[in-house]
Amino acid sequence: MPLGDSMTDDASAKDKPKTAREHCPECNAERVCDVHGHVYVPWHWEDKQNGYSMNGGVDHSLLQCRGCETVFYLHDSWNDEDLNYWYGPNGETQGEYARTKITYPKPESAAKPVWLDAIGKIDSQLQAILNEMYVARDNEAYILTAVGLRTALDRGTEVLGIDPAKTFAEKLSDLQNGGWIGATEHDILEVITDAGNAAAHRGWAPDSKDIDQLLYAMEVFLQRAFIVGKKALSIKSTIPPKPKRQKVAKTS
Template sequence: MADAFRAHCPRCDGVRNCIIHGAFDQPWHVEDGRNFMEGQTDHKLVQCAGCETVFYYKSSWDSEDCDYESHPVTGVPISAYPKTIETYPIPEKKSHKPDWIWSIGQIDPQLYRILDETYKAREINSFILASVGLRTAFDRVTEFLKVDVNLTLEQKVSALLASGFIGETEANTLRVVTDAGSAAAHRGWAPDEKAFKVLIATLEQFIYRVVVTGKAALDLTGVIPPRPTSPKKKPKPAP
């Protein structure tokens, strides 16, 4: 029967009871006549007893990384070698994607791909690439809204304002998003996590309103019955 032990499951993202399906211990040492160093790497193929995910587990130590602890009975100092634990795949990060992002794929697949890569960059804290993604996503939305592709980003914001897609306040906030994306693309500027949250929230609100709910509202055109026409009043006969 397979041995059971506890390890951090990458899918559950927590310590779980796991079943060992295979194990290999690899002790090692090196010496050059004057110096000596040793350690061990333990490899395991394990399966979470809860979600049944199979993953690789590695535990390693070496004599260069040594702590000293007191024996619990005698008080004599003893060597302790901390272990480094690694698992693969790494624990899955919680997605930053809003639920409505999946509907973008049916409305505009290209915009969905841009947003998907933007969120992936955010998840690994690559805020330069993520900021460029925001700028690219905004550009794609303006194309979706039939704004002239030859305009600059600043001109596109003004065109959205003139056509009634956005108001003055939203135009100002979108200019900040596009300026941030341009700074990232051309000058390598990277916002911190707090600043990026503000930038992406601004763009998400814009996209949700003009693409997701805007498309949904247009789809209701054939559902809502038209307003009945009032019968024309007959002119009164002349006295």
């Protein structure tokens, strides 16, 4: 938008078209999107003592990709300190405010499991821990991701009815004895426990491959315990002696 246009005028934002070409986080490419909602919020900051001021604004939009139908939020901001310049046909300097665009979810978050909301209905704290863990993963903060995985495992076992005062080793044994996990899952989850410990106390710095493996193992556990076998959760105070074995197709 040329500088001459009034960016701080609310009215200009209301003339937005019903569609927009924006970056869809699911397709991870520019797509035509339906604009389901939009609000423009201008801001002004002033340092009166030093006679300095700044202006900017944020376009908040709720969009839906016409390709994959994903609904996402777009935070599209500008400020008068950040300008792009070019020369017009008569050599005159022209410019426009640079736009910084962030979508939620971010493109990487498309890897989040679809059943995360279902976990939130069972235990909002577990979902909150998992959400923060995914944010850490998306930002390549792998130590915090490993710690988050361990915290999520701790909370997950508590929701299943295992005494939170028990040690991790005892909790994992309870999971296995209660039929929630098999020997293979037990060993993988033991790695998550160690990974979180090592990252927190021994300076171990996992890479993205390590995290992918741990995350996958954790997701298998969570999906089996809370999504596939969630009917057994009606008994919270005790571990069910032996839930019916669910035949789970191996995904790898």
